[in-house]
Amino acid sequence: MLRNGSRPAGTVLTGGVVHTLDQEDRVVEALAVRGRLIARAGSAREVAPLIGPDTRVIDLRGRSVLPGINDSHLHGVWLGAMWPDLLMEQLAEGEHEGAPVRLENERQRRAAILRTGRLLASLGVTSYTEPGLGPGEDAGRTGCFGSAALHDYAQLAADGRLTARVTALMLFGQLDGPSTLTALREGLRAFRPPAEVPGWLRVAGVKIFADGIPPMGTAWTDQPYTHGGHGGLLVEGPSPEARAAALTEMIAAAHAAGYQVGVHATGGRAVRTAVEAMRAAAARDGRDRRHYIIHGDLVVPETLTAMADAGIGLNTQPGIAVATGDMLAAALGQEALAGAWPLRDALSAGVRLCLSSDAPVLTPDWRVGVAQAGLPMDEALRAYTVVPAWQDGALAWKGTLEAGKVADLCVLGGDLRTIDPSALPEVPIALTMVDGRVVHQA
Known part of the structure; x- marks a missing residue:
């Protein structure tokens, strides 16, 4: 022909x-x-x-x-170490902190990465974001999140052994734990991430944990918890105001260093503080780093409008709403649950919405995420393909099926x-x- x-x-x-x-x-x-x-x-x-x-x-x-699915928030090393076990399933079965995982050496870490690659290939996933690897977890108990894993990815990419493209965020604090402005500034100054392997590995930004999660009473919320209080930020400081100021400076420092910032923020106050800091950082130099909020469980309409106006993305997981909705209601009340995880409101406001798995917290099967999202099929598919490519700064060359x-x-x-x-x-x-x-x- x-x-x-x-x-x-x-x-x-x-x-x-x-x-x-x-x-x-x-x-x-x-x-x-x-x-x-x-x-x-x-x-x-x-x-x-x-x-x-x-x-x-x-x-x-x-x-x-x-287009190939882009899971824009997936812990690849941890998933490869745990699969087929999932954290939420373990917790539901009564294992309070999940079964222990410990990778001791380079061979085990790389085997976990390659195992994840095979699993994701079988699910149609062609890109993913590792949301937090770096010196803040070099002494971590699992061995899944330290800076050595970044170098493992780089070597596997250079050797042509990856079967999915990887974007990574650096971590200068503890996973799901405290961080300091001093440690972040020192990390930005002294830590040298591996060089980009074009098309296969790019260290794009910095992950910051602003707060915890509502069911544990550790999200910084507008609503009071049923046991009292509003939670707080994980960033160290002598007062709520000092911690908020430190978070703002951390975001500003990462932005000024040329990095994208992904902030884990679930409570309404935490999300609002992070969004205001991202807007202020971008306003200083006019540069769009494609910053985004991770999870955003209790983000309110006014904050969604501010995010849309500033080009700040929202990266969230429908499965978390399904798995923890009852726990959130117990911690904050049914009224809080009614306004939680407002995916349709985010789209209506014009926010760039990414859906992701947070595997191995949840299944890496994006088909389940689409089913749980409650969105029209076309919107859900874009949230797993086109918008994650925007988040990666790669929409010019991936994310759609075009010549x-x-x-x-x-x-x-x-x-x-x-x-x-x-x-x-x-x-x-x-x-x-x-x-x-x-x-x-x-």
Whole structure:
């Protein structure tokens, strides 16, 4: 079929439902891949001229193709160490802190990373964000979050052994624990993250824990807890005002150093303080670092408006709402639960919304996340593909299925136009491709 001097594609997928998720939200029949890039997305007739004698032609038989899933908040080393166990399942079974995990050396850490890669390939995940690796956890009890893991990722990426693209955030405080302005400033000055491995590993920013979580009474909330008090910030300081000022300075310092900032903030006061700090930091130099709030359980409408105006993203996990809703209500009351995790309000306000798994806290299966989100299918899919690519600063080359972008995609065993989001977990993943290479095929 090759004609007009066109170079043949290596792979053509045709006869299906290709959700490009581009700006026009085109749904087409076929896709051509040449090398590591998408060569053409269009009708079967438009793509047919790129079929040559050696082209692999995949008959989709009506199945759906999506851009590769980007899980924008997933602990890859920890997941590889724990799987198939999940933290929320362990807690539900009465294990107060979950079964112990301890990686002792480089071999174990790298084996965990590669195990996660195989698991994610089987789920159609082609990119993910490691949200917190660094010197703040070098003495941590699990061995999953220290700075050595960053260097393991870099070596695996350089060796061509990763099957998913990784964006990482540095951690200068304790995971789910206290941090200080002094430690963050010293980390920014002295710690040297590994160099970028183009397309495969980039240390993009800094993770900061602002507060804890509502069920434990450690989120900094507007509402009083049923046991009294409003929680507080994890950032060290002699008073709530001093801690808020320190958090503001931490965000400003990371921004000034050229880094994106992802702030774990769940209570309304914590989210508001972090958003105000992000807005102020960006206003000083006019630079958009794509800062974002992680979790945002109790974010209020006024803060969502401020986030949208400032281009601050929200990265949240629908499964946490399902798993901890009753606990949040017990800690803060039913009225607080009614306003928690306002995904539709965030979208209506214009906030860039990422859905993610927080695996191994929850399952890494994004299909479950879509089913739990309660959003229209197209909005949920964008929150797992297009918006995470924006968060990564990579929307120019990944996140949609368009000519010239990398061939990261997954094939699902059904037509998504006829499937209710609640039924998505039952739809199998038939094929996963990363950088033009098939890394999973059922």
